[in-house]
Amino acid sequence: MLAIPAVVLMMTAQVAREAHAQAPGPSLVDVQAVYLFDFAKFVRWPEADHGALTICVAGPKVYTDTLTRLVKGEQINSRPLAVRAVQTPEDEADCAIVFIENAAKDHTDGLLAATAGKPVLTVSDIPGFLDHGGMIQFLVIDKRVRFSVDLRPAVHSGIGLSSELLKVAVNVSGKDASGGGR
Amino acid sequence: MNLRQNESLAARLTRMNLLVSGAVLLIAALAFFSYDLLSFQQILIRNIEAEAQIVGANSISAVMFNDQESATTTLRSLEQSPDVQGAVLTSSDGTVFARLGTLDQGDISAHVLGAHENDRAWPSGTQVVVAHRVMFQGKTVGIVTISARLREIGHRARQYLLIAFLILLFCMAAALAISSTSRRLIAEPIIGLADTALTVSREKDYSVRAEIPADGSEIGVLVDAFNTMLTQIQERDAALGEARAELEARVEERTAELRTANRELEAFSYTVAHDLRGPLDAITGIAFLLAQSWDSTDELKAHVMLNQLTTSTGNMSSLIDNLLNFARASTTPLKLAPVNLSSIARQIAAELAASDPTRKVEFMIKDTPETPADEGLMRIVLDNLLRNSWKYSSHHEHACIEFSAKRDANKLVYFVRDDGAGFDPGRMGQLFEPFHRLHGKSDFPGTGIGLATVQRIIARQGGAIWAEGAVEKGATFYFTLG
Numbered sequence: 001m002l003a004i005p006a007v008v009l010m011m012t013a014q015v016a017r018e019a020h021a022q023a024p025g026p027s028l029v030d031v032q033a034v035y036l037f038d039f040a041k042f043v044r045w046p047e048a049d050h051g052a053l054t055i056c057v058a059g060p061k062v063y064t065d066t067l068t069r070l071v072k073g074e075q076i077n078s079r080p081l082a083v084r085a086v087q088t089p090e091d092e093a094d095c096a097i098v099f100i101e102n103a104a105k106d107h108t109d110g111l112l113a114a115t116a117g118k119p120v121l122t123v124s125d126i127p128g129f130l131d132h133g134g135m136i137q138f139l140v141i142d143k144r145v146r147f148s149v150d151l152r153p154a155v156h157s158g159i160g161l162s163s164e165l166l167k168v169a170v171n172v173s174g175k176d177a178s179g180g181g182r
Numbered sequence: 183m184n185l186r187q188n189e190s191l192a193a194r195l196t197r198m199n200l201l202v203s204g205a206v207l208l209i210a211a212l213a214f215f216s217y218d219l220l221s222f223q224q225i226l227i228r229n230i231e232a233e234a235q236i237v238g239a240n241s242i243s244a245v246m247f248n249d250q251e252s253a254t255t256t257l258r259s260l261e262q263s264p265d266v267q268g269a270v271l272t273s274s275d276g277t278v279f280a281r282l283g284t285l286d287q288g289d290i291s292a293h294v295l296g297a298h299e300n301d302r303a304w305p306s307g308t309q310v311v312v313a314h315r316v317m318f319q320g321k322t323v324g325i326v327t328i329s330a331r332l333r334e335i336g337h338r339a340r341q342y343l344l345i346a347f348l349i350l351l352f353c354m355a356a357a358l359a360i361s362s363t364s365r366r367l368i369a370e371p372i373i374g375l376a377d378t379a380l381t382v383s384r385e386k387d388y389s390v391r392a393e394i395p396a397d398g399s400e401i402g403v404l405v406d407a408f409n410t411m412l413t414q415i416q417e418r419d420a421a422l423g424e425a426r427a428e429l430e431a432r433v434e435e436r437t438a439e440l441r442t443a444n445r446e447l448e449a450f451s452y453t454v455a456h457d458l459r460g461p462l463d464a465i466t467g468i469a470f471l472l473a474q475s476w477d478s479t480d481e482l483k484a485h486v487m488l489n490q491l492t493t494s495t496g497n498m499s500s501l502i503d504n505l506l507n508f509a510r511a512s513t514t515p516l517k518l519a520p521v522n523l524s525s526i527a528r529q530i531a532a533e534l535a536a537s538d539p540t541r542k543v544e545f546m547i548k549d550t551p552e553t554p555a556d557e558g559l560m561r562i563v564l565d566n567l568l569r570n571s572w573k574y575s576s577h578h579e580h581a582c583i584e585f586s587a588k589r590d591a592n593k594l595v596y597f598v599r600d601d602g603a604g605f606d607p608g609r610m611g612q613l614f615e616p617f618h619r620l621h622g623k624s625d626f627p628g629t630g631i632g633l634a635t636v637q638r639i640i641a642r643q644g645g646a647i648w649a650e651g652a653v654e655k656g657a658t659f660y661f662t663l664g
Binding site for chain 1: 240242243244246247248249252318319
């Protein structure tokens with residue numbers, strides 16, 4: 001059986017190098033940061049926006065720092081990546097992904113309400129996030145970071161999630177809304 | 183022996199055909215099958231590679247989001263492929279993420295992609311290991327390694343072996359059929375030639391000929407040359423036979439001549455002995471009578487006897503002279519020089535006229551051109567011919583003896599003609615034989631050796647002699663010289 005660090009290690013050579021540098025191993029933050037980065041690769045935004053793909057973080061600074069380090073110099077579909085911290089829903093104007101950490105739990109509804117109907121992928125590790133209208137929620141199962149997906153808000157906001165992504169999701173709800181599924 | 187040769191040559195041709203066609207076929211089949219199996223192997227490997235690519239593409243998210251179950255499910259799709267024995271999905275750092283079937287760590291570490299390689303196959307016989315680098319967004323996600331057994335290759339190779347064997351069988355049969363043709367084209371003319379050669383050497387029969395094949399090949403040339411050789415041998419044999427026959431005929435001729443000469447010599451010896459005895463008896467008798475009646479006989483009688491004695495010795499002397507001439511005619515070396523035959527004839531005529539002045543004989547001797555001849559021998563010839571004419575015309579009161587020459591067919595023909603007793607033309611053949619006389623000794627005295635001598639002399643000088651005449655109508659003797 002593979003441990004979480006192994007998952008992180010296989011991501012990219014760069015990530016692997018960083019992971020090795022951090023003893024004793026990548027933390028939950030690291031794994032979640034990598035997942036956030038990788039989600040971007042399996043998401044299709046409706047507008048052909050050639051500007052920067054911005055990942056907004058509502059949470060501790062360590063997430064922002066980790067992500068910033070991770071996406072440095074990276075591109076997805078020829079779009080450069082950017083990381084920014086958000087505090088209020090008003091900050092979310094140009095976000096492609098919004099990550100709401102447990103620490104920003106209280107702002108969840110506000111943040112979600114601000115992005116509702118807009119092409120913004122919402123991710124969080126707050127339990128019950130999907131019930132509040134979130135799209136992806138991190139889970140920890142058998143000490144491994146996994147995630148569940150609710151397609152309804154994604155379909156509503158015009159975001160396409162790759163079947164490859166759904167394939168590895170622990171649970172996918174609202175398949176009827178997407179018109180697809182297994 | 184013929185049969186054995188026949189079989190050996192034909193069998194050799196057949197064997198050669200089989201060997202060549204078999205070797206060619208084997209090499210061609212080997213090359214073709216090797217190429218085909220190689221490309222077939224490439225196709226199979228490419229199929230495996232394609233499967234590796236599909237599996238790799240389907241495993242991207244599973245690897246990225248650490249979902250081993252999903253990855254294993256994806257790998258399990260390879261179970262549908264009967265050739266795949268095992269598969270491993272390795273993460274980019276080399277640790278195994280998911281596995282299927284039998285593929286251990288040793289297999290994986292033995293087949294590692296190079297830093298810039300994306301796909302690679304390690305075929306070994308009917309086994310192959312294929313590795314595929316799974317890329318996503320320009321980065322290596324992991325490596326799919328598949329071990330497969332190319333059963334189709336073995337299956338196909340066995341099929342090819344069977345096909346090659348069948349084709350080989352078919353070609354052997356075809357080669358056998360073709361060899362019978364080549365046997366007709368090559369072996370049979372040679373065998374025919376060999377048979378002919380055997381017949382020739384065994385039976386010494388050079389009239390046989392080998393049959394020339396119609397295809398105009400070198401064998402035809404060989405057979406033709408052989409036949410020509412036989413023809414030449416035959417011609418040489420015939421020439422040799424002719425020469426031998428001619429030689430034998432000449433020997434027979436010579437033998438007959440020798441026999442004739444021997445008979446002539448015997449007759450000659452007998453005649454000489456007999457003829458010499460006649461005058462000798464007369465001399466002995468007269469001498470005896472003279473001695474007995476020396477006293478009583480008167481002088482006149484004695485005178486007559488002495489005359490008879492002289493005549494007998496004269497006869498004997500002339501016989502001996504003639505014999506000497508005859509011998510000389512054969513043995514004296516020829517001394518050829520221009521000779522005037524007319525002047526010799528005149529001298530002889532004068533001698534004859536002087537020997538009996540009582541006879542009335544007219545000599546008509548014409549001038550003839552000088553001719554190369556032996557004067558001594560020609561004198562004997564003319565003396566004999568003119569003396570014969572003189573002698574055989576002695577019973578006629580008037581006689582005419584002629585010597586002349588005439589041109590006949592560009593050749594000078596001399597002749598001596600008289601109007602005397604002539605001869606019986608039916609006995610012409612005996613005329614020139616020694617000691618054969620056509621007239622009785624009592625009518626005309628002679629030795630019978632004169633004309634034989636004349637003929638020998640003329641023959642020795644390359645000439646010919648012949649005669650014309652009839653009884654009491656005279657005789658003409660013609661001769662040529664050279």
